[in-house]
Amino acid sequence: MNAQIELVSARSVLGPEPVPDLACADRIIISNSGGKDSIVAMDEGVRLADEAGVRDRIVVLHIDLGRTPRGHSVEWPGTVDLARRQAAHYGLPFEVRSMTKWPSLVHRIRARGQFPHLMTRFCTSEKRGVARRFMTEQVNALGISGRPARIVHVMGFRGEESRARSRRPAVEVDHRASNGRRTVTHWYPVLRWSTAEVWQRIRDQGLPYHWAYDAGMSRLSCSLCVLASVPDLECAAGLRPELAREYADLEEEMGVPFRRELSMAEVIRRAGGAA
Template structure:
């Protein structure tokens, strides 16, 4: 959609915020996500940047710093692992431009209103006050905010760009393989597809004494996944 809306491809940078691995080396995100983001950016000739939190990925932050799983009211996973890291890229890009005036930055995200009540309330475009400074103005833009899911898939099909195979496995969202904000069905399906990762989260749940979701433990999710016929 950005290709259709923006005619300055050399000014577009795709940023993927990598969430790291567990202590045993399992990727927190769906395997191949970063490589796919790189491939998609290359398809359109966009610059590609990948970020990682210097103090550790999501699993390490959870285990040694936060000591409890994120939740809808406390989405530190997004703020610390994604938003903060993305702003660092913006800072670096603005420095590269070396303008004699404040830079104008359009920060584009693929959030849609249909995904949640919280996302439905988000404005299509707004100034990111926390990320704006004397050197730059950042505006957050949601170009497909009003799209239905069918429109998304129609656009993907028309574009010819590959998508992640987790969707073909039945996942309805692509974020962390085991996301605290995911539906029960997605979590059960993910636990079936990635049982080793689910087991590591279950062990961490016991270690921290904190449940994965307020109304659902990882142990419950694993039990439900094991009960589903192959």
């Protein structure tokens, strides 16, 4: 794994974060990307669910972003299997869902004619839609009548990752996902954790994590994410040159760069490949 700079976390300054009333939750859905923050959020979520005696209400959801037209996985190879092993580490049921309209995120990008960017993160919107459909499945399976089902949705968001995330509360009601049949509460157990604290928990608990971190990646996400740092993009392009080449061909086909200020062809050149 990458060497990390030891930082004082926001939680050490601000104190304990609020926790939803897990004992009152009808279903606890843990979204697991397979990344370091997801597995630590799962570890923390399971710990507190055990304190409330409700581990049996947890289900783990992984959203698979599919395979490109050339057959490459959008996610890092082995991610789905890792997410399954991470759920099995706690004896939790594991479910995989994907987009219904598009075989992969790359197919969605091609249909839209542009890559996602900070102000138009339609990739996130697609994943949110998959998660909400899964919530509907869970509510239907619960069969609760006379009141909305209470869903707690656990995610590994951390405030260090972006200014927008740093302003989030650790627990918040998702009014858009809530309706007459369900109330959805988002919970971010590691929101105020530093990167160093996340890796410390992984080491202390012996939690399974993805090989891409040891290969130089600081984040998992999609292999080639428009929001990734330049060093991560260069690392990913070196590790997955065929996928990078497909993205470069796609940007040429659509006439738009991967990022406004940085083309995938340039990323490939920086990574030492042939653009």
